[in-house]
Amino acid sequence: MSDRKPLILITNDDGYQAKGIAELINAMKGLGELVVFAPDSHRSGMSSAITTAHPLRARIYHKEENLTAYMCNGTPVDCVKLALNEFLERKPDLLVSGVNHGSNAGISVLYSGTVAAALEGCVSNIPSIAFSLCDFTPDADFTYTARIAEKLARKVLSDGLPKGICLNVNVPVGEVKGIRMTTQTQGKWVNEYQRSQDGIGRDVFWMTGNFENWEEDNVNNDEWALANGYAAVVPVKIDMTAHDLIPELKEWEL
Amino acid sequence: MSDRKPLILITNDDGYQAKGIAELINAMKGLGELVVFAPDSHRSGMSSAITTAHPLRARIYHKEENLTAYMCNGTPVDCVKLALNEFLERKPDLLVSGVNHGSNAGISVLYSGTVAAALEGCVSNIPSIAFSLCDFTPDADFTYTARIAEKLARKVLSDGLPKGICLNVNVPVGEVKGIRMTTQTQGKWVNEYQRSQDGIGRDVFWMTGNFENWEEDNVNNDEWALANGYAAVVPVKIDMTAHDLIPELKEWEL
Incomplete structure (x- = not known):
């Protein structure tokens, strides 16, 4: 396999036409063979949603040397699953997602x-x-x-990542002072809806809101890094088990 | 507040008409004042998706003593957010979700x-x-x-749960031998698409698949418990940070 270029799968949630994914494709061009598999329109805030009730479709919208780009009518996770299950001839050496237009720091990791x-x-x-x-x-x-x-991407292509852990990287606006390895800032979105009326006077609710940071004094989390001019890297686990709590739960009398 | 009944918020992802939520409502009736805030149709596999591109609506579809039931055009997470932000007069003492028709054990925690x-x-x-x-x-x-x-629900109403941790409970079919406190089984879905054709011969892909268990010998996870006739309770964290990896990441030369 050493004679083959690394295969890099690229996706996003803003859709194949977003500037962010175009810039990410450009940034990856020197690193390997690229396959883009991106939603055919805006799919922000879709979290790990999967499509079961209607069928998925995908088609190539661009092809050049070392780059094949598909658009798909699914969510970001649908795109990854469909690419891996049905379209790629070999397993990617790296997956990169984004660049998202907007922060995915703190609790946004759940919704992004x-x-x-x-x-x-x-x-x-x-x-x-x-x-x-x-x-x-x-x-x-x-x-x-x-x-x-x-x-x-170069670092991860060369050294890999531990099983079950990916990286969530957020970058502040403007010049970046450096890269910090951080935790996911604990906090939540508040004032999440703007009440309005439809054309015949019925209440409707538009999502809005602001992030309430519960760890203002923590200099090791992603919100602190971003507020202070650093890119923030959070290692994120797919095992969501609160292992520490299990011994206590086992004492429950039910 | 001791003269008020506990307030219990109930939602699901199969929609307000599903048998599972009706049974859950019945099970909660002796425990407090109930507010149901459920999707107006099937929203399975929506994960933590949120709706930003169109407005949400909600209306009461049923009311009786100690029970007010709303349906909403959003995802399960939209339902919870909208209920908490705009419809409930006080903070619930408990939230219960389900009963889902189908397992949410193992990696399904990401998609459910x-x-x-x-x-x-x-x-x-x-x-x-x-x-x-x-x-x-x-x-x-x-x-x-x-x-x-x-x-x-009685146990959690009485004793609470630690901040940032909820419970994911899966129940096997038939008689249940008992309740086990378990971890999230590591594994993944495989063979995830069935290729088919639309009416004019174009390829379409329907989600399907089966779960590949990477921990067949682990007697402490949820798949083992379910396969052996036990209900499985997994404590699930909203902090997805892989804290153990941060020291190693800090050594990276970038």
């Missing part, structure tokens, strides 16, 4: 389609990294993010 | 809307439990599951 795609790679034992820039505008500047993505 | 609803309760510091029966038929027999749900 970008991170979910990396978790899905991880489920299939593929070293996987999710990238997000803390700027949700369509024409965001990905200059520093692309450099960081290339650097981390 | 039922479990995601409990995780969302957990994000808001509400003791939360997801219940699933390993039978996906619409008329499944929830007799034992209802008893287990009542027992666990």
Whole structure:
């Protein structure tokens, strides 16, 4: 296999036309053979959602040397699963997801389609990294993010990642001071809806909100790093078991 | 507050008309004041997906003493968020989700809307439990599951759960030998698509598949418990950080 270039699977949740995935594709071009398998439209906030009630479709929208790009009518996790099960001829050496337009730090790891795609790679034992820039505008500047993505991709291609763990990388706007290895900031979104009315006066609710940080003084988490000009890397596990609690639960009288 | 009954928020991912949620409502009736806030149709496999691109709506479909039931056009997590942000007059003392028609053991914790609803309760510091029966038929027999749900709900209402941890409870078909506290079985779904054709001969892919268990010999995980006639309780964390890996990541030269 040493004569073959590494195979890199690329996806996102903003859809195949987003600037973020174009920049990520460019950043990966020197590293191997690329297959893009991305949603055919915006699929933000889809978490690890999978499509069971209707069929998936995929088609090639671009092809050049060392790059084949598909669009698919599924979620980010559908894209990863369908690519691995039905479209790729060999197992990828790396999966990269993003670059997301907007932060996926803190509790957003639960809701993000970008991170979910990396978790899905991880489920299939593929070293996987999710990238997000803390700027949700369509024409965001990905200059520093692309450099960081290339650097981390090279490292992970060379050294791998432990089984069951992927990386969630968030990058602040503007010049980046460096890269910090951090924890997922504990906190939650608050004031999550804006009440409005439809055309005939019925209440409707639009998602909005702001993040309430429960660890303002913690200098080791991703929100602190981002607020202080550092890119934040959180290792994220697919085993969600709270192992420490099991001995206590076993004492329960039921 | 001691003169008020406990407030219990109930949701699911199979939709408000599913037998599983009706049985869960019945099981909770002796325990407090109930508010149901459930999807208006099937939302299986939605994980922690949230709706940002279109507005949410909710309306009461049933009301009786100590029970108000809403249906909502969102995902399970939307239902929990909208109920907590806009519809409930006080914070629930307990959130229960399900009973799901079908297993949510092992890696399904990542994809399940039922479990995601409990995780969302957990994000808001509400003791939360997801219940699933390993039978996906619409008329499944929830007799034992209802008893287990009542027992666990009473325990959690009385003693609470640690911050950031909810319970994922799966129940086998038939008579249940007891309740085991377990870990999330490591493994993955394989053979995930059935290729078919649409009416004009284009390839489409339907999700299917079977679970590949990587821990066949582990007697402490949820798949073992279920296969041996026990209900399986997994404590699930919202902090997905792989804390143990951070020291090693800090040594990376980038």
